[in-house]
Amino acid sequence: METTVRRHIAWAPLLLVTALSGVALAFLLEARGVSLDPQNLLLLQPTAWLVLLLWAVLAWGFLRARAPAGPAGESRADILRILAMVAAFGGFILALEPLGYDVAICGFALVGLAIGGERKPLALLLFPPLFSLGVVHGFRLLVPYPFPTSLL
Amino acid sequence: MIDFPAFGSAVGMLAGSPEAWIWVVPGLLIGLLFGALPGISVSMAMALVLPATLYMDFLPAIIFLTSVYTGAGFGGSIPAVLINIPGTSSAVATTFDGYPMARKGQHNEALGAALFASCIGVLVSYIVLFVLVQPLAEIVLRIGPYEMAAIGIWGMVLLGSIGGSTVAKGLFAAAIGVLCGTVGMNTAGYMRGDMGIPWLLDGVPTIPAMVGLLAASQLFALVNAKFIVEAEEHRTISLRRILDGGLMVLRHPLSQLRGTFVGIFIGAVPGIGSSIANLISYGEARRASKDPASFGKGNVEGVIAAESANSSSEGGSMATMLALGIPGGGATAILLAAFAMHNVVGGPRFMEQNRDIVYAIILSNFAQAFVLLVVGTGFVFIASTVVRLPLRYLIPSVLVMSTMGAFAIEGSIAGPITLFVFAVLGWLMSRYGFPVAAIVVGLLLGRLIETELLRAWQLAGGDPLYILEHPVAVGILVLMVVSLVLSVRRDVRRRRAQRAEA
Numbered sequence: 001m002e003t004t005v006r007r008h009i010a011w012a013p014l015l016l017v018t019a020l021s022g023v024a025l026a027f028l029l030e031a032r033g034v035s036l037d038p039q040n041l042l043l044l045q046p047t048a049w050l051v052l053l054l055w056a057v058l059a060w061g062f063l064r065a066r067a068p069a070g071p072a073g074e075s076r077a078d079i080l081r082i083l084a085m086v087a088a089f090g091g092f093i094l095a096l097e098p099l100g101y102d103v104a105i106c107g108f109a110l111v112g113l114a115i116g117g118e119r120k121p122l123a124l125l126l127f128p129p130l131f132s133l134g135v136v137h138g139f140r141l142l143v144p145y146p147f148p149t150s151l152l
Numbered sequence: 153m154i155d156f157p158a159f160g161s162a163v164g165m166l167a168g169s170p171e172a173w174i175w176v177v178p179g180l181l182i183g184l185l186f187g188a189l190p191g192i193s194v195s196m197a198m199a200l201v202l203p204a205t206l207y208m209d210f211l212p213a214i215i216f217l218t219s220v221y222t223g224a225g226f227g228g229s230i231p232a233v234l235i236n237i238p239g240t241s242s243a244v245a246t247t248f249d250g251y252p253m254a255r256k257g258q259h260n261e262a263l264g265a266a267l268f269a270s271c272i273g274v275l276v277s278y279i280v281l282f283v284l285v286q287p288l289a290e291i292v293l294r295i296g297p298y299e300m301a302a303i304g305i306w307g308m309v310l311l312g313s314i315g316g317s318t319v320a321k322g323l324f325a326a327a328i329g330v331l332c333g334t335v336g337m338n339t340a341g342y343m344r345g346d347m348g349i350p351w352l353l354d355g356v357p358t359i360p361a362m363v364g365l366l367a368a369s370q371l372f373a374l375v376n377a378k379f380i381v382e383a384e385e386h387r388t389i390s391l392r393r394i395l396d397g398g399l400m401v402l403r404h405p406l407s408q409l410r411g412t413f414v415g416i417f418i419g420a421v422p423g424i425g426s427s428i429a430n431l432i433s434y435g436e437a438r439r440a441s442k443d444p445a446s447f448g449k450g451n452v453e454g455v456i457a458a459e460s461a462n463s464s465s466e467g468g469s470m471a472t473m474l475a476l477g478i479p480g481g482g483a484t485a486i487l488l489a490a491f492a493m494h495n496v497v498g499g500p501r502f503m504e505q506n507r508d509i510v511y512a513i514i515l516s517n518f519a520q521a522f523v524l525l526v527v528g529t530g531f532v533f534i535a536s537t538v539v540r541l542p543l544r545y546l547i548p549s550v551l552v553m554s555t556m557g558a559f560a561i562e563g564s565i566a567g568p569i570t571l572f573v574f575a576v577l578g579w580l581m582s583r584y585g586f587p588v589a590a591i592v593v594g595l596l597l598g599r600l601i602e603t604e605l606l607r608a609w610q611l612a613g614g615d616p617l618y619i620l621e622h623p624v625a626v627g628i629l630v631l632m633v634v635s636l637v638l639s640v641r642r643d644v645r646r647r648r649a650q651r652a653e654a
Contacts, residue, residue: 112548
């Protein structure tokens with residue numbers, strides 16, 4: 001008995017490979033703009049061509065995908081929690097210099113705990129400052145470069 | 153090949169100097185601790201303790217530093233197995249199978265296998281060094297840019313499809329990694345892809361990018377899990393199971409020996425070292441395996457291949473340093489600095505005139521391998537408690553530690569920014585079945601391949617056929633093509649079988 005396989009377009013991975021291939025193409029054009037000397041393009045140009053060729057192969061596959069892209073059994077809430085952690089981490093990196101490493105670490109530890117599902121007030125109150133204290137003082141002992149802090 | 157009178161003198165020297173031995177355990181512990189901290193490299197650990205050796209005699213100073221070297225060589229594998237963060241760049245390939253083993257609750261076995269593979273790797277590499285120090289160094293001198301580029305491309309192709317669902321995805325990921333590796337100024341002086349950002353002139357910061365791709369991306373994916381090891385009964389920490397992991401190494405002697413010899417050879421080549429040796433050894437183990445599909449999913453052979461190679465590369469790089477006075481990497485450069493601090497000049501003359509000291513250093517490293525087995529087991533036992541920590545605490549803590557490690561390497565915000573960008577890229581790519589490890593390999597090897605290809609191009613005056621005068625390089629490239637064809641054939645067969653099943 002012949003079964004029909006339902007096909008659909010896997011938009012997310014298609015967008016990802018298209019974006020990465022676009023960056024590769026922009027990189028190639030910029031490098032060609034710098035110089036056409038083989039010493040500039042020896043590895044870069046064939047690799048960028050390979051990326052574009054593989055984009056065509058992969059895009060064809062994503063246009064005719066058999067299974068939904070991404071991990072199976074993941075709910076919308078699960079994805080939102082991951083995106084919240086990614087956003088919190090991005091915010092933490094951006095806050096390091098303007099707020100100081102100590103405040104940024106404390107804030108990210110608090111938000112990270114909350115996103116992870118910690119609801120005990122004592123844990124939320126004690127862990128972030130104690131952890132920041134340990135990390136800032138520990139890395140001050142190890143790292144030869146100064147890093148800006150607001151309180152510690 | 154062995155100078156027996158000098159050997160006797162070395163034994164006498166070590167037997168009569170207890171101060172040389174008291175530094176072994178502290179050195180190993182310092183190395184283990186610093187190696188296990190993401191962002192603190194082997195060379196950084198050695199640089200931190202270098203000033204302390206100024207007031208020691210020459211032999212105890214070198215034994216202390218080599219103990220740190222040996223300890224850090226293994227220390228990097230502990231976070232690689234437990235949280236997918238390679239503590240040092242030499243432990244990248246350890247994450248490929250070590251972390252999947254930990255996720256399955258086999259963290260004890262994975263760490264035990266890594267420890268035993270490392271100890272045996274160190275031991276065998278120093279035995280080879282003891283017997284073949286001079287011939288090995290002479291072979292290394294014959295390796296030119298063609299051979300180096302071929303080794304780099306070999307590693308690339310062997311690893312192009314690690315854990316990915318198809319060869320196309322593996323090659324795409326690897327090519328993206330290579331492109332990232334070519335950002336910045338190349339050795340011919342051309343600046344590309346730096347987007348006007350000053351710190352990108354030196355290229356993408358490799359270690360923060362690597363930690364972002366391998367670790368931070370995985371931590372994002374774990375946000376909805378409670379523990380690294382889901383099943384509570386698997387979260388046990390057991391000395392017996394750590395030792396069982398050690399026995400697994402003895403059951404896979406071929407993987408161990410192959411990794412050890414790849415490590416010695418690659419480690420001896422200046423400028424390549426252990427960070428490449430573990431990748432090539434892993435790729436070779438996967439290629440030679442009867443069940444390559446199990447690699448990347450928790451195959452202990454992957455851990456053995458990676459760890460045996462990164463540890464044995466220590467012996468290889470010591471051969472080049474002792475016989476030629478050429479440091480293979482940062483760690484041996486610091487050893488040479490320690491030589492200089494004690495008014496000793498490394499190189500052929502040192503080797504000729506002080507063979508007894510060279511043998512004493514080698515003999516003390518035999519002992520270090522055995523002591524590491526004991527000290528490392530205790531250290532692993534304590535470190536394994538990580539699997540019992542709830543992920544809601546572990547994820548923000550490890551992300552912060554990785555960020556600080558990235559800052560420690562670069563000394564600026566460049567490290568944390570790179571970490572974040574590559575963490576997001578790694579998360580997205582692994583989510584859609586691209587092997588993130590292949591990007592890491594591309595990133596690590598891209599710059600090396602470009603530099604060596606450029607040198608080869610300049611030597612040949614642009615004539616591509618000049619490569620035919622380098623049979624070793626041609627041999628490696630032929631091997632690479634065969635390997636790629638076999639990978640594609642395997643991929644096509646597997647897809648056909650899957651279609652038939654559907």
